[in-house]
Amino acid sequence: MTRKGKRLALISGALAVLAIAVGLVLFALRDNIVFFYSPAELAQKRVAPGTRLRIGGLVKEGSVQRGDDRNVAFTVTDRTADLSVTYKGLLPDLFREGQGVVVDGTLGADGAFRADSVLAKHDERYMPREVADSLKKQGVWQGEGTKK
Structure with missing residues (x-):
């Protein structure tokens, strides 16, 4: 694998981990995102x-x-x-x-x-x-x- 290929794989992996982390945080906070309840x-x-x-x-x-x-x-x-x-x-x-x-x-x-x-x-x-x-x-x- 070339240097560019390794860099691209590393960046892709980091973005995938970041997307999963954001998804988990939003799922955990789904009831608390509302500013207030009536x-x-x-x-x-x-x-x-x-x-x-x-x-x-x-x-x-x-x-x-x-x-x-x-x-x-x-x-x-x-x-x-x-x-x-x-x-x-x-x-x-x-x-x-x-x-x-x-x-x-x-x-x-x-x-x-x-x-x-x-x-x-x-x-x-x-x-x-x-x-x-x-x-x-x-x-x-x-x-x-x-x-x-």
Whole structure:
């Protein structure tokens, strides 16, 4: 075998190993690639308690309850299903009822979600793309320019 032939065989072998490694990584992460789940998707998936997740949706009107020592309880909805969320800490300045939110945390054994962080929209027209896409799929998207 010539020098070029050996080099070509080595490069081909390395590319094959790399392709197999990428395939195995993507297969292992197939359930974790999603940026977040909506409450309806979470109910269908039946996730084990203690699993770290991101949940996205709208803060349900009338659901925010502020307790002592910065404890907050609220409900995230996608208008199909609701999920109770508890959070201890400072909420973003733009957090309010009826707005898009993404929460990161763990699902408790009681079915409530314990959030470690809360992300809210950053201006009047912004809603996380995944939340908007989820609402569009369900046919409840109001779109820009409409009042809630």
